[in-house]
Amino acid sequence: MSLRAIAVRQPTLILLAAASWAGLLALPVLRHAPNRLLSGHALGLHSLGWPGAFAIAAALVLLGTAFLKPSRQSAWIALVAAAALSIGITVASGFAAITLAIGESDTARTSFGSGTWLVIITGLLAEAEATRRLALKPWARLLIVLATVAGFAIPALLGWLDQLALLREWQAKQETFSIAFWQHGEIVLSALIPTLLIGLPLGFFAHRSARFQKPLLAGLSLIQTIPSIAMFGLLMAPLTALGEAAPWLRDFGICGVGLTPAIIALTLYALLPVVRNTVSGLDSVPFAILDAARGQGLTPTQIFFQVEAPLAAPVLLAGLRITVVQTIGLTAVAALIGAGGLGAIMFQGLFANANDLILLGAIPIVLLAVAADILFRLAADSLRKRTS
Amino acid sequence: MITFENVTRIFGTWKAVDNVSLKVEPGELLVLIGPSGSGKSTLLRMVNRLIEPTFGTIKLGNDNIASLQPEVLRRRIGYAIQSVGLFPHWTVERNIATVPALLGWSKEAIAKRVEELLVLLQLDPARYRKAFPHELSGGQAQRVGVARALAGNPEVLLMDEPFGALDPITRAALQAETLRIQRQLGKTILFVTHDMDEALRLGTRIVVLDQGKPVRIGTPAEIVADPGHALVTELLGGESLGLRRLSIETVASRLRKGEKAKGTAIAATAPLGEALARMLSESVETLPVRDEAGKALGSVHLSDFPRTLKPKKAVKA
Numbered sequence: 018m019s020l021r022a023i024a025v026r027q028p029t030l031i032l033l034a035a036a037s038w039a040g041l042l043a044l045p046v047l048r049h050a051p052n053r054l055l056s057g058h059a060l061g062l063h064s065l066g067w068p069g070a071f072a073i074a075a076a077l078v079l080l081g082t083a084f085l086k087p088s089r090q091s092a093w094i095a096l097v098a099a100a101a102l103s104i105g106i107t108v109a110s111g112f113a114a115i116t117l118a119i120g121e122s123d124t125a126r127t128s129f130g131s132g133t134w135l136v137i138i139t140g141l142l143a144e145a146e147a148t149r150r151l152a153l154k155p156w157a158r159l160l161i162v163l164a165t166v167a168g169f170a171i172p173a174l175l176g177w178l179d180q181l182a183l184l185r186e187w188q189a190k191q192e193t194f195s196i197a198f199w200q201h202g203e204i205v206l207s208a209l210i211p212t213l214l215i216g217l218p219l220g221f222f223a224h225r226s227a228r229f230q231k232p233l234l235a236g237l238s239l240i241q242t243i244p245s246i247a248m249f250g251l252l253m254a255p256l257t258a259l260g261e262a263a264p265w266l267r268d269f270g271i272c273g274v275g276l277t278p279a280i281i282a283l284t285l286y287a288l289l290p291v292v293r294n295t296v297s298g299l300d301s302v303p304f305a306i307l308d309a310a311r312g313q314g315l316t317p318t319q320i321f322f323q324v325e326a327p328l329a330a331p332v333l334l335a336g337l338r339i340t341v342v343q344t345i346g347l348t349a350v351a352a353l354i355g356a357g358g359l360g361a362i363m364f365q366g367l368f369a370n371a372n373d374l375i376l377l378g379a380i381p382i383v384l385l386a387v388a389a390d391i392l393f394r395l396a397a398d399s400l401r402k403r404t405s
Numbered sequence: 406m407i408t409f410e411n412v413t414r415i416f417g418t419w420k421a422v423d424n425v426s427l428k429v430e431p432g433e434l435l436v437l438i439g440p441s442g443s444g445k446s447t448l449l450r451m452v453n454r455l456i457e458p459t460f461g462t463i464k465l466g467n468d469n470i471a472s473l474q475p476e477v478l479r480r481r482i483g484y485a486i487q488s489v490g491l492f493p494h495w496t497v498e499r500n501i502a503t504v505p506a507l508l509g510w511s512k513e514a515i516a517k518r519v520e521e522l523l524v525l526l527q528l529d530p531a532r533y534r535k536a537f538p539h540e541l542s543g544g545q546a547q548r549v550g551v552a553r554a555l556a557g558n559p560e561v562l563l564m565d566e567p568f569g570a571l572d573p574i575t576r577a578a579l580q581a582e583t584l585r586i587q588r589q590l591g592k593t594i595l596f597v598t599h600d601m602d603e604a605l606r607l608g609t610r611i612v613v614l615d616q617g618k619p620v621r622i623g624t625p626a627e628i629v630a631d632p633g634h635a636l637v638t639e640l641l642g643g644e645s646l647g648l649r650r651l652s653i654e655t656v657a658s659r660l661r662k663g664e665k666a667k668g669t670a671i672a673a674t675a676p677l678g679e680a681l682a683r684m685l686s687e688s689v690e691t692l693p694v695r696d697e698a699g700k701a702l703g704s705v706h707l708s709d710f711p712r713t714l715k716p717k718k719a720v721k722a
Contacts, residue, residue: 305490308455309489313479313553
């Protein structure tokens with residue numbers, strides 16, 4: 018093999034593969050502690066036993082593909098190897114945790130070490146990179162994401178991961194978790210409804226009136242620059258005052274803490290992408306099409322609903338995607354003012370210094386955001402297919 | 406069919422259309438031509454009330470258009486524009502069906518009409534009915550645009566530089582199509598262009614506009630024979646005016662009845678240019694002339710061809 022043939026062909030992949038090797042060899046793979054408040058002692062790669070060899074094999078293949086000539090075939094190999102690496106090390110850690118738990122007290126915790134986290138993350142990034150390179154159709158990307166999720170979920174359902182600290186926290190907090198999960202979704206939806214009710218008409222008027230558009234978009238951009246915690250704080254005082262001045266409002270839940278300020282703040286943040294994309298979606302409809310529509314005798318209402326709105330929809334959907342992903346993330350912060358949701362679990366872990374509890378709150382938030390992102394992309398894609 | 410009575414349109418301080426009175430006769434294809442800013446498009450767009458006149462009245466048949474609801478009026482008038490403006494999210498079928506659907510035709514009637522129009526515009530219904538606009542070439546898109554304009558069976562058709570964006574070959578094909586359709590359906594058409602060749606080819610009459618006013622109105626033959634205005638001469642291409650006259654005037658106009666000549670006869674309806682080409686290629690100065698049926702009519706002589714390239718009434722101006 019000539020030197021050219023083994024030259025570094027895929028710098029992104031080689032960087033990710035190298036990072037995962039560093040995680041495997043140089044960082045602790047597991048942490049074992051007598052209870053969840055102690056950080057415990059670090060365990061190396063050898064603690065994984067023979068299942069660890071599977072992860073190492075996957076990491077070797079991944080590193081190897083980085084030197085291959087870029088092709089669909091090598092991208093598929095990299096994709097499978099990367100997924101096998103992330104899932105493999107998770108499962109190997111699960112088995113190791115079961116072994117470690119034998120003869121230990123119930124309070125003992127085995128959690129992922131920094132090395133395992135690094136391997137899982139670089140593995141998923143490498144998988145994303147390989148997927149991007151394959152330039153697949155959205156439904157195929159969705160299938161890959163679902164397969165990866167199943168790759169983590171099936172071992173968990175089989176009980177292979179039960180002794181990992183993250184799963185232990187989940188078992189202990191199952192009820193709180195599922196309440197928080199649905200609450201999170203509820204808060205996101207409650208913020209989206211006023212966002213659409215206010216944002217769509219605002220976008221429409223901003224499209225029709227240039228004089229209105231500039232200050233509106235400037236104002237909404239300004240809101241985006243306010244840090245979210247400051248915004249929640251800012252809303253507390255006036256809403257508390259309002260609740261005290263008119264006690265009957267409190268019957269509707271209007272007060273300084275809880276859902277009301279959270280939904281108001283989330284709506285304020287969510288407006289910009291919705292309004293901006295409504296405006297640019299409507300602006301993108303060519304004059305010729307509107308002229309033809311008027312000339313054929315469509316009424317202004319018919320022009321809006323039959324021509325402008327459907328043609329602006331893909332751009333609007335892109336704005337909605339940004340809004341939903343952003344709101345899912347911001348809702349975590351709303352837990353600080355007592356709105357609940359997955360953020361509550363996250364902050365509970367943060368204040369108790371329990372890392373696994375933080376993750377129990379954070380990981381579902383990330384998954385929700387990724388799921389929303391994929392669904393909106395799919396929807397936008399199916400719309401665009403018909404119009405462009 | 407369309408009557409403009411003292412129509413003026415002012416944008417700010419600019420008179421786009423300046424006190425125009427004009428009649429478009431039923432079944433006529435009236436071409437509005439002029440440089441950009443001459444008010445030709447404004448004049449056309451006032452007919453379906455996309456622009457309202459500042460002063461004056463426009464009548465469609467006996468109806469003052471100002472008394473009709475704009476949408477109702479527009480559904481009675483076909484409208485085709487240069488940029489076509491097909492709805493990109495609708496199929497060809499649904500695009501063509503726009504006005505019939507607005508008029509509340511039955512599904513069967515609409516399907517039948519779409520089929521008819523696709524055939525009329527020489528687009529294979531099986532292939533194009535369900536196609537989307539982005540799958541069409543420029544020429545096909547404009548055929549669909551014209552079909553859409555005709556769909557509601559309008560009394561009048563407004564065409565605003567409909568073929569301006571097409572390549573010369575496609576444009577010529579669609580011009581021929583327009584003439585055929587106009588003869589076949591007898592529609593009244595108001596047609597805007599800045600291309601004199603197109604105007605001469607299509608127009609029953611031509612109105613030359615300059616700064617919002619008609620400066621010359623006449624049939625193609627009249628205008629070529631006597632431009633009557635510097636702008637018209639310029640639009641006719643100055644130097645090549647003589648050649649244009651040869652392509653507009655027919656052999657019949659220079660016929661020497663009953664005179665005999667040798668050679669293959671030329672049709673009386675052929676343009677003089679064709680006769681000249683035959684004379685040059687056959688090195689003769691006379692050709693026998695026949696009618697459509699092939700009956701001998703007389704002859705045509707090179708010496709009778711228009712000699713002067715100067716407008717007859719230039720002295721008057």
